[in-house]
Amino acid sequence: MTISRDAVLDWLKAFAATINENAAYLTQLDSDIGDGDHGANMNRGMQAVLTALPGVADKDVGSIFKTVGMKLVSTVGGASGPLYGTMFMQMGNATAGKMELTLDDWVAAVQAGYDGVIMRGKAQPGDKTMVDALTPGLAALKGQRDNGAAIPEALNAAAAATRQGMEATIPLVARKGRASYLGERSANHQDPGATSSYYLMKTAAETWK
Amino acid sequence: MKKLINKPEDVVVEELHGIEAAHPDLVKVHYEPNYIVRADAPVKGKVALVSGGGSGHEPMHGGFVGLGMLDAACPGAVFTSPTPDQMLEATKAVNGGAGVLHIVKNYTGDIMNFEMAADLARGDGVEVESVVTNDDVAVKDSLYTAGRRGVGITVIVEKIAGAAAERKHSLKEVADIARQVNDNGRSMGMALTSCTVPHAGKPTFELGDDEMEIGIGIHGEPGRTRMKLKTVHEIVEMMASAIVDDLPYKSGDQVLAFVNGMGGTPLIELYVVYNELHNFLKGRGIKIARNLIGSYITSLEMAGCSITLLELDDQLQALWDAPVKTPGMRWGA
Known part of the structure; x- marks a missing residue:
């Protein structure tokens, strides 16, 4: 099994829909420890992505991801814009010219996106950011690939691990972003960026089954 | 809202x-x-x-x-x-x-x-x-x-x-x-109320009628400590001593003192704050050579203020006095 270009487009639409449905929830999480704009900003960005997708529907996966990245950078703002924008642009570099993705291709794309997030945001695991969700998600994905898992199985495991990583941000004290200004008071809240990152992996598993 | x-x-x-x-x-x-x-x-x-x-x-x-x-x-x-x-x-x-x-x-x-x-x-x-x-x-x-x-x-x-x-x-x-x-330069801010981001529709944090938040930023993000409201004298002493001790500003220094409103605080209160700041700095031997009082860097309709001090030298003071002509600040031009 491979992931077709159309399936990639379906995933992006599913991610946009999930962000739209959960925009108020993400904003609430961000109000608790940040500045209360994560849901609105991500929703604005993904709605802009939806308008751009028809223009690249006949292009390779790399071009699609790069277009998503550019659109997010120019519409989201805040920290999420550069972070998610850089993630998708790097995923685009890793999948340039490909019309469909194998599991190996997808692992390479997620790895490149993850490296882009680290490069841009300079966060480490444990800082209470999206990195805390993505790190175990990427590790699970690689473990499944190495064990010869099929795509749906690997994606389900990655989504479950990302979810655990997201939930594990609850007790953490933030060391990056606006939440870090709260010190100890940032503990006992789930990180909004880790939550939107979980939606990425969750919608991938739900779309490519 | x-x-x-x-x-x-x-x-x-x-x-x-x-x-x-x-x-x-x-x-x-x-x-x-x-x-x-x-x-x-x-x-x-x-x-x-x-x-x-x-x-x-x-x-x-x-x-x-x-x-x-x-x-x-x-x-x-x-x-x-x-x-x-x-x-x-x-x-x-x-x-x-x-x-x-x-x-x-x-x-x-x-x-x-x-x-x-x-x-x-x-x-x-x-x-x-x-x-x-x-x-x-x-x-x-x-x-x-x-x-x-x-x-x-x-x-x-x-x-x-x-x-x-x-x-x-x-x-x-x-x-x-x-x-x-x-x-x-060093600053510190405080809030008497939260503020409401338009697309969020409700206040970013809740603050009781008798409470204040010390150390707020400019985005409605909560500060580091919440406490019962105190007198302006006590509030300014708390903020100004944190500022003065941080650089530190010393006796004999000339400073620009900037008392800023967060958006929902009237000028009458900012002058009460300035009066307390003036007295506090005088007690520390620090001279206010220039001042700026008003709402210039705000946080929507938040009530509260921030205090900023800048240690001046002759060059900085001359540049501060130079003409400026913008919608929000205008003198000498």
Whole structure:
């Protein structure tokens, strides 16, 4: 099994829909420890992505991801814009010219996106950011690939691990972003960026089954 | 939520239309991407100053575009950093051939977006330097946080660096002066009420009638400590001693004292704060050589204030006194 270009487009639409449905929830999480704009900003960005997708529907996966990245950078703002924008642009570099993705291709794309997030945001695991969700998600994905898992199985495991990583941000004290200004008071809240990152992996598993 | 806005998603653009209609002699407004430039931009041979940040801090930054201050300002959504495409276009629009200085408040989003914009501008052959403001003493443990926030000193950096650029100093010299102002400035803020981000529709945090929040930033983010309301005398002593002890400011120093309203505090209260600050500094042997009192860097309708001190030397004082003609600050011109 491979992931077709159309399936990639379906995933992006599913991610946009999930962000739209959960925009108020993400904003609430961000109000608790940040500045209360994560849901609105991500929703604005993904709605802009939806308008751009028809223009690249006949292009390779790399071009699609790069277009998503550019659109997010120019519409989201805040920290999420550069972070998610850089993630998708790097995923685009890793999948340039490909019309469909194998599991190996997808692992390479997620790895490149993850490296882009680290490069841009300079966060480490444990800082209470999206990195805390993505790190175990990427590790699970690689473990499944190495064990010869099929795509749906690997994606389900990655989504479950990302979810655990997201939930594990609850007790953490933030060391990056606006939440870090709260010190100890940032503990006992789930990180909004880790939550939107979980939606990425969750919608991938739900779309490519 | 009761606000004088039509629709939350239109508030920034409608504000820009208002600025454009009110100040055609001072500024021009560009839409999609959104930015404000001074009416005579680009000024040939002058270093251009570009700043920007989330909206909701008015008059900063758009109100400080004009002679003697900024060449361009990029407004983001409310409390959200603007995006690199805005900053890139604004940078190119005001570049007069002497380079462009980006003035960036130390917030994760602003830093990342300006970094991307500076990379893109350099790729297009524009010389760009960046100065980051981080004057908020309320943030401790800088190693374990995103670092001190850029707050009140940003207004003063924009004024003084703007005057230096007007005198045709080089990009490096203007950047060095901006860094000197940031390095010798310290601030702290406090809130009596929260504020409501239009698209959120409810206050960012709850504060009891008899409570205040000390060490707030400018985005409605809660501060570090919440306590029972005290007298202005006690509040100013708490804030001013944290500021004075941090640099530290010493007996015999000459300072610029900036008492800023957060958006929902009347001038009468700011003068009560200034009076307490004046007395406190006098007790420490610190002389206020210049002052600024009013709401210049705000947090929507938040009630509260911030105090900023800047240690002055003759050069900084002369640059502060130099003419400025912008919608939000005007003297000598």
